[in-house]
Amino acid sequence: MRHSIVALVLSAAVTVGALAMERPAQAETLVKIGIVQATSGGSAALYGTMQKNAAELAIDEVNASGTLGDIKLVGIHQDDGGDRGQSVNIFQRLINQEKVSVILGPTLTTAAFAADPIAQKAEVPVIASSNTAPGVTAMGDYIFRTSPPESMVFPGVLAYVKKKSAPKTAAQIYGIDDALMKAAYGVHKKALDAEGITIVATETFQKGDVDYSAQLTKIKAANPDIIVIGGLAEETANIVRQARQLGIAPSTRILGANASISTKLAELAGPAAEGFTVGSSWFIQYDNPRNKAFVEAYRKKYGSDPDTFAAQAYTSVYIFADAVKRAGGVSDPKKLRDALAATKDLDSNVGPFSFDANREPVIAPKVLIVKDGKFTLATD
Amino acid sequence: MTAAAAQFLASYSNIIDLCLLNALVAYGLYLALSANMFSLATGGFMALGAYCSVYLTMEMSQPFALAVLAGAVLGAAAATLIGLPVLRLRGDYFMLATFAFTEVIRVVALNWDDLTGGALGIVNIPRDTQTWHLALALVVVIYLVHTLRGSYLGRAIAAIKQDDVVAQTMGVDVFTVRLSLFVASGFICGAAGALAAHLNYFVGPGDFGLVRSVDALSYPILGGVNALAGPLVGAVFTTILPEALRFSSQLREILLGALVLAVVLYLPDGALSVLKPRRRAGNSGGGKATAAAPRVSP
Amino acid sequence: MSTFFQQVVNGISLGSTYAVFAMGCTLIFGVLNIVNMAQGALFMGGAYLGLEAARLGLPAPLALVVALLGGGVLGVLSDLIVFRTLRARGGHRWMGLVASLALARVMVGLAQEIFGTQVQRYPPSAFLSIAWEIGGVRIQLLQVVIVVVSVVLMALLAITLQRSSTGRAIRTVAFSEDVARIVGVPVGRTIMATFFLAGALAGAAGMLLGNLFNVVSPFMGDQMLVKGLTVIILGGLGNVPGAVAGGFLLGLIEVFSVAYVSSSFRDAIGFGLIFLILLVKPTGLFSRVEDRRA
Helix, strand or coil: CHHHHHHHHHHHHHHHHHHHHHHHHHHCEEEEEEEECCCCCCCHHHHHHHHHHHHHHHHHHHHHHCCCCCEEEEEEEECCCCCHHHHHHHHHHHHHCCCCCEEECCCCHHHHHHHHHHHHHHCCCEEECCCCCCCCHHHCCCEEECCCCHHHHHHHHHHHHHHHHCCCEEEEEEECCCHHHHHHHHHHHHHHHHCCCEEEEEEEECCCCCCCHHHHHHHHHHCCCEEEEECCHHHHHHHHHHHHHCCCCCCCEEECCHHHCCHHHHHHHHHHHCCCEEEECCCCCCCCHHHHHHHHHHHHHHCCCCCHHHHHHHHHHHHHHHHHHHHCCCCCHHHHHHHHHCCCCEEECCEEEEECCCCCEECCCEEEEEECCEEEECCC | CHHHHHHHHHHHHHHHHHHHHHHHHHHHHHHHHCCCCCCCCHHHHHHHHHHHHHHHHHHCCCCHHHHHHHHHHHHHHHHHHHHHHHCCCCHHHHHHHHHHHHHHHHHHHHHCHHHHCHHHCECCCCCCCCHHHHHHHHHHHHHHHHHHHHCHHHHHHHHHHHCHHHHHHCCCCHHHHHHHHHHHHHHHHHHHHHHHHCCCCCECHHHHCHHHHHHHHHHHHHHCCCCCCHHHHHHHHHHHHHHHCCCCHHHHHHHHHHHHHHHHHHCCCCHHHHHCHHHHHHHCCCHHHHHHHHHHCC | CHHHHHHHHHHHHHHHHHHHHHHHHHHHHHHHCCCCCCHHHHHHHHHHHHHHHHHCCCCHHHHHHHHHHHHHHHHHHHHHHHHHHHHHHCCCCCHHHHHHHHHHHHHHHHHHHHHCCCCECCCCCCHHHCEEEECCEEEEHHHHHHHHHHHHHHHHHHHHHHHCHHHHHHHHHHHCHHHHHHCCCCHHHHHHHHHHHHHHHHHHHHHHHHHHHCCECCCHHHHHHHHHHHHHHHHCCCCHHHHHHHHHHHHHHHHHHHHHCCHHHHHHHHHHHHHHHHHHCCCCCCCCHHHCCC
16 A cells, blocks of 8 residues: 555656656657767777776856756766777667767777778768877868877977987887887877987887886887887886886987876876876866866866866867857768868867868877876976 | 668677687697697687788789698698607696797797888788678588597597596597697697787787787587587687676676686586586486596596 | 886886786696686686775775685685586586686676776875896886795795695596595585685685776776686696686787887787697696596
């Protein structure tokens, strides 16, 4: 008896609630955003989780702000576990069944090469925020990215270092089994060659390696003026730390890849990170009101600091929202794509944002140096 | 209705393709397991098949069918080379040697930039693999396995599975039978690698590591190595499972592992044994009896 | 020349963690005749337990004890939950491998859920960053400590196996379960003790490696498992002293293949060696005929 009364009250409450909910819902147009980020399955999850968090944060903010009028963004996150077979499955389902208007992701470049052609064929725009290998946007005119490729960032860093200390020799160390880092290695080598800096040692490591002392001992023996690391944040942090432990002098400047920028780096490397030099479109202390709001909101919601990829995923949502507004909705995919491609000087957390003709981000790369455990803008 | 079917196909065609592909691999492993060869060479064989076939279609402009065949033959050749020395050793060494093989192939693929593109992989591979290719290959393999099971050789394999020492004394050439099965397994996995490479536009060394080998092994083991349909069921189940469990992304890994664990612990003859409650009941003098039986049987 | 000796130092300190870890792997193989693929997950578990203990303010030696005992308890749990059931069920021989792989997957998943996917580090300590430079060779105090701790753990294991009644029981079960039963050895409890020892060694290795290289992550066990498997082939399956020697040897081989061949082929050299040993001397480099298991 009591149960049925409870059930009755509950169902009444649900009905009332549903009625109350229904009115605004009717006026709303739902726009589905596919978020394909790895949140499980190995190291991909390290980067995917933060991007998912940042994208969902941005979606909530856009909805709360009411800038899109009666359009409500709905994020549908799917975890591909860093496995590109699953990325393809997810793209197919998101596009054909969920009918998403845009896909943010995927986390890994290798997944992008397998899955993006499906979206291109179906004319669903893809905005990647962590694919930095060359050739991603060349897959088609519906493929965009907010992550600047290494080739846009590193030459500026090297030019800065050259101005400061005029290095003659360099050593390179990079992750050979990571598409991102293999690509970064190529960019680094090209830039070093272009500046006329002799490469005296080239070493590699693999995902999951924790001991780099053998490679670094070899590098130390070659005595380079600078060391260029192609590694993700955790790997770079350890390489920097072990290099200093092995007695490589602080006068040997260490340069990193764009993807290594993370507050985690300074935390893991400790004092050894002092003087570490890297280029980026974004850094956490970037002095811009939108960025400050982003960092604060992210910390508040997730209790940790966002990284570069998270910042770029956050930007992606705002770029999409802006394009939806300019295209007047999502019903016409061509119009939406054109609006995305036309994004120009959008006020975003990474600064004024534009896409170039190849749907790559146009950014003003900044040179950052670790000082007192923090990435700071190189001022001179 | 047709619209709904078309939407279903568009949404799930890749899953269907993957189910077929994985089932194909599962039968390759089934052949090895049927003579107690716990092979971790799958990733290596598939990598050989994939890179060989992609080289033929993209660099040499050879027809797709020839490329798949070449990949399969290369897989079989590799199996012969590993099998000849290692199959004379006991099972655990065989497992570890096949594991080393897969890793060596992966490291070579990472370093041989001209052929494999290194970690960046090969992009823009023509999508030559059609669903019917996979289905046809699978049907052929299942038919051959079915024929094999009924043949004299099939009984020899069954004897080896029970106890290879006894099989040897009964006049079965254990080494040759094992080697042939392993080579057949290499052939199938090589072909599967070639088909996989032409399915998703892209191929990279990370696709064929230890994880691939381990996943492939779990298909026939989960489905059951005694029934003909076992590998098929295991492969389809394992392929669909991540999709079905997608609702809880963070917990998925745990659930997946726990589910596999539960099947292994409580359905030791594979998932298909659920369908035969009576036979299990008949055996229920204890699972132990099943395990001990081979030693006593001859 | 100093570069050469530096590489020797690098190889020995890396090898000591391999040796501690591989002892556990080979112990389980020797006793149960299975390769326990969950050993890497126990290694990771030990590293996290040690980390949590260190963060609570426990001094490093006590944190190591926590990692050791914690790893042991995890080992016993894995026996109770998985391997015992499997033995009772008597499933296919290969089920043990699949089950231990699935168990590792569950544990890595749980670690992600509990500790997050990000890499963490041990609290920095001024004491442990002391380093000496002797003739151009840098030796960190931490490296010395880790080699010493590893050697102590190896000695403790040897004493346990040779002198204690549990050790004798373990050796009997390793020789033959049936014989053990006949002479009245409690087989189930002995196997559990083996899992405890193996888990404790894995946990301790996790904490040592986590400290030495400042890396604790849910995925740290995956690579270690691969190293462990390599070492136990080098040393001979089930051969405990062989695992110790094999661990140091692998550390040195890896370092010297980076130093004098190429870092890109480091792993290929290690695995190529496995092949070679399996072809030439499948019982491992350090076996004498009488050491071989029945």
